[in-house]
Structures are given as structure tokens and as C-alpha cells.
Amino acid sequence: MLELRNVTKVFNPSTFNELVLYRQLDLKVESGEFVTIIGSNGSGKSTLFNIICGSLLPDAGDILVDGNSILKLPEFQRAKRFARIFQDPQLGSSPSLTILENLAIAENKNRRFGLGKAIDDKKIDHFITLLKEFDLGLEEKLNVKINNLSGGQRQALALLMVTMGNPSLLLLDEHTAALDPKTSEKIANLTNRIVKDNNLTALMITHNLRQAIELGDRLLMFHKGKIVLDLNGEAKKSLTVRGLIDKFNSLNMTDELSDAMVFS
Numbered sequence: 001m002l003e004l005r006n007v008t009k010v011f012n013p014s015t016f017n018e019l020v021l022y023r024q025l026d027l028k029v030e031s032g033e034f035v036t037i038i039g040s041n042g043s044g045k046s047t048l049f050n051i052i053c054g055s056l057l058p059d060a061g062d063i064l065v066d067g068n069s070i071l072k073l074p075e076f077q078r079a080k081r082f083a084r085i086f087q088d089p090q091l092g093s094s095p096s097l098t099i100l101e102n103l104a105i106a107e108n109k110n111r112r113f114g115l116g117k118a119i120d121d122k123k124i125d126h127f128i129t130l131l132k133e134f135d136l137g138l139e140e141k142l143n144v145k146i147n148n149l150s151g152g153q154r155q156a157l158a159l160l161m162v163t164m165g166n167p168s169l170l171l172l173d174e175h176t177a178a179l180d181p182k183t184s185e186k187i188a189n190l191t192n193r194i195v196k197d198n199n200l201t202a203l204m205i206t207h208n209l210r211q212a213i214e215l216g217d218r219l220l221m222f223h224k225g226k227i228v229l230d231l232n233g234e235a236k237k238s239l240t241v242r243g244l245i246d247k248f249n250s251l252n253m254t255d256e257l258s259d260a261m262v263f264s
Contacts, residue, residue, distance in 0.1 A: 001031035001201050002052070002169060007061035009047060009225075021047060021225040024061065034195050034202045036212040038244070039222030045205045048222075049171050054078045065168065080109075083162035085155065087174040092158025095147035099138060099157060102146060103127050106161035130160060134190060152183035159187075159194055170195065172204035176211070184208070188215060209241045223251050 009022040021044050029035055039045050050056035052063065054075035062069050070078060085092050093102045107123070124142070131139035134156045138149075146154060155175055162170060172191065176184040188208075192215050195202045206212050212219055219236050221229035221244075229247060231239065 001033075001066060002029040003027070003064040004048075004051075005062045005064065007051065007058045007063070009051065009056070009058050013059075022058070022061075023225065025225065025227070027220075027227065029201060029203065031201050032199045033218060034192075034200070034216035035204070035218045035220060036216040037203060037205045037220045037222065038207070038209065038212045040248070043222040044225040045222050046173060049084065049173055049203070049205070052078075052169070052171065053082060053084060081167065082169045082171060083165060083167035084171040084173060085158050085162065085175040087177045089151040089154035089158070089178060090147075092154060093146045093161065096145060098143050098145050099131075099149075100124070100127065100142040102157065102161060103164070106164045109165040134160070136186075150183075151179050152187055155179065155187050156190055159190060163194055163198055163200070168201065170200045170202040172202060172206075174205050174207065177207060191215070209244050213239045213241065213244070221247065 004025055004027040007022050007025040008020075009025075011017075011019040011021060025044075027048075037045050037048070047056065051058055054070075054073060054077075058071075063071050065081070094105070097105075104123075127142070128139045131142075136153050136156055138153055138157060141149070146157070149157070158175075175191070176187050179187060188211050191204070194200070195216075202216075204216065206215075213236070217236070218232035219229065219239065220227050228251065
């Protein structure tokens with residue numbers, strides 16, 4: 001479904017600070033696959049998402065979706081097909097609008113509509129039913145503005161909103177990192193359920209090694225712009241946090257572990 005073919009990315013070319021991050025990077029993700037991605041800071045995880053979304057262009061190579069190149073598609077056109085949830089809960093919705101208004105916008109994504117007409121009273125009960133499944137009390141706050149919600153409530157709402165948009169690809173960019181441990185765990189479980197229930201193709205960057213193991217069908221480890229570990233099926237199920245730490249140590253990333261990784 002998604003394929004990066006011979007992608008090369010160089011930062012600050014022909015300067016003292018030149019950094020060749022990717023050198024002919026290849027990656028193929030099948031439709032309906034849920035991939036977790038780990039790696040130290042600067043290993044190329046977020047750059048991967050930026051290149052897929054079009055906010056950053058590769059210096060060479062190609063990006064294909066369903067066999068067709070999207071390299072020349074501008075970022076705003078890719079946004080119609082891809083959904084991205086960021087680490088900052090404030091970036092996943094319109095903070096000055098209410099929950100109801102945000103849901104109405106999400107349901108009408110890529111359609112022409114005026115906000116007044118978008119809020120269909122007949123759909124309110126449907127929205128309430130969807131929100132109740134999150135067990136965060138959001139169904140009782142339909143007319144509350146997003147900027148009055150907690151970080152966990154915002155991320156849960158962002159997950160629901162992107163699902164309503166029927167994205168062909170969901171990119172989760174450390175979307176639980178800014179939350180407290182309890183809320184992070186709840187959002188991680190919600191993510192797993194939503195991805196599976198909607199058969200979404202999803203990539204999730206995380207620094208939580210346990211979540212990386214428990215969630216998804218496949219695990220990738222990046223190091224210096226390369227994929228150094230790619231496991232799925234029984235090989236992924238047999239992973240342990242200790243084993244991943246040992247892998248990091250073998251790549252001489254010990255100094256970065258305490259700052260970059262969550263082990264439990």
C-alpha cells in the first residue's frame with residue numbers, strides 16, 4: 001500500500017554540517033498493517049513522517065501509494081488521504097470550537113460545507129454513541145470548547161476525528177508522549193482498538209518500548225537513518241523490553257537511552 005523506494009535525504013548539503021540521514025532507504029507497508037517505530041533521537045523517525053506527508057521532500061527516490069507515485073503531490077493534497085496525530089494534544093483539533101463542531105468538521109472532511117449546515121441534529125446521537133465508547137466523559141461535553149479539555153481527552157477526540165475522515169494512512173507521531181502514564185496507557189489501548197476495528201494502515205512512533213512490543217503487527221527500529229530491526233508475527237510477539245534494550249546497547253546508543261526511551 002505504502003512504499004518508499006531508494007529514498008535519500010541529505011541535510012545541509014555541501015557544508016561542514018552535512019548529514020546524510022537516508023541513503024537509499026526502502027520500506028514497504030501493506031494495507032491494514034499496524035507498524036510501531038522506535039529509535040533514538042535523530043534516527044530518522046519523524047523525518048520519515050515528514051517525507052510521507054510532503055512537508056519535507058527527499059533528495060532522491062520515490063514514494064508510492066497503491067503503486068502510484070505521490071512524490072509530486074503537494075502537502076495539502078496528501079492531507080486529504082493521510083491523517084497525522086502529533087505529540088502535542090493541541091494540534092489535533094480546533095481549540096476555539098466545541099467538540100460537536102470539531103466532529104461535524106471531521107465528518108465532512110474533503111466536502112464543501114458551511115459550518116452552520118454541517119451540524120446535523122440527526123447525527124448528534126451518533127456522535128454521543130461514538131464518544132461513550134471512549135469512557136472519558138466526552139459525550140457530556142459536546143458544547144465544551146476543545147481548549148477546556150485535558151490532553152488525554154483531546155488525543156482521544158483526535159483519534160475519533162481522523163477515523164471519521166476514512167484516511168488511507170494514519171501516522172501517530174509520539175501521540176501518547178505528552179500524557180501522564182495512566183492516560184498514555186488508555187490512549188494507547190484506544191489507538192489499538194480503533195486501528196483494528198477500522199482496519200487502518202497505521203505507523204506509530206513511540207519511545208515506550210513496552211507499547212512498541214504490545215501494539216501493532218510489526219516493529220521497526222531506526223538507527224542513523226537505517227532500519228536495523230524489522231520484525232512481525234511470532235518474532236515480534238517473542239520480543240521483550242530487555243531484548244530491545246540489549247539491541248540498543250549493541251548499536252552504541254546507551255548514552256541516549258535514559259533520555260529517549262520509556263522501558264515499562
